């Protein structure tokens with residue numbers, strides 16, 4: 001019903017016309033058609049899936065309603081029995097469910113033309129001329145996630161699922177990997193990308209671990225970090241600021257340390273990072289079998305020390321060092337953690 005009402009409005013105000021059982025959007029009647037993708041009309045027609053048909057006044061005109069082929073779903077309408085075109089469904093749903101204008105419209109870069117161009121034109125023209133025709137205040141088109149040369153897509157069968165990836169890498173590192181490139185740019189998904197993301201978080205958690213005794217001040221996020229995010233969601237620039245904040249924490253002295261820790265935490269957490277305990281982070285890459293082996297070595301080392309068998313204790317400590325494990329002795333017993341990966 002919402003689609004039929006919207007098409008009726010477009011026909012009624014001269015933005016669409018009926019021809020041979022079809023209803024077509026009249027791109028020539030839309031004063032700012034093409035404004036979203038920013039391409040001249042000829043270029044768009046040459047480069048995209050534009051169907052030339054005898055019932056179209058202009059090749060760029062697109063279908064709002066068309067007769068159903070045998071076997072396709074069919075609905076009754078004032079324009080004859082048929083079904084909606086591809087683009088009109090989104091405009092009708094957005095208008096009905098969210099109301100116009102909407103704040104942010106997202107989508108893959110491949111949808112910019114013709115789909116979003118047409119969606120926007122319909123939404124704007126349905127409201128006539130000479131009033132606010134804003135359909136979406138911001139359009140955010142994301143680049144493809146690629147595997148090698150191909151885009152990652154269900155239809156291509158080259159999909160990596162988060163539920164599988166979290167078995168081999170911390171979820172926080174996967175989040176880092178996905179945000180480390182600008183959203184408009186393509187991102188190549190590789191094992192190297194994940195490894196680098198783990199290292200990047202090692203760097204930040206390492207700084208927090210060294211400042212474990214510092215109470216973070218309630219500073220809010222860093223202004224330079226926020227400015228990067230406010231500049232078209234520039235996540236790579238924002239993440240580069242996080243490293244600067246980690247260095248600032250390490251070089252700060254006195255009350256400045258609490259401020260520096262507060263800024264690092266508030267900034268990183270705004271992007272979903274550094275919610276974890278630094279000690280837990282450095283144990284996170286350890287599988288259960290290795291964990292059991294380390295726990296066993298640590299327990300045997302404690303027994304050797306209790307028996308004042310220093311030679312045995314030192315030998316076990318060397319074994320642990322070879323596993324990149326650092327043991328910390330305290331009054332309440334020994335604990336361990338992995339050293340930072342270098």
Ligand SMILES: [Zn+2]
Pocket residue numbers: 090115119
């Ligand atoms: Zn859509």
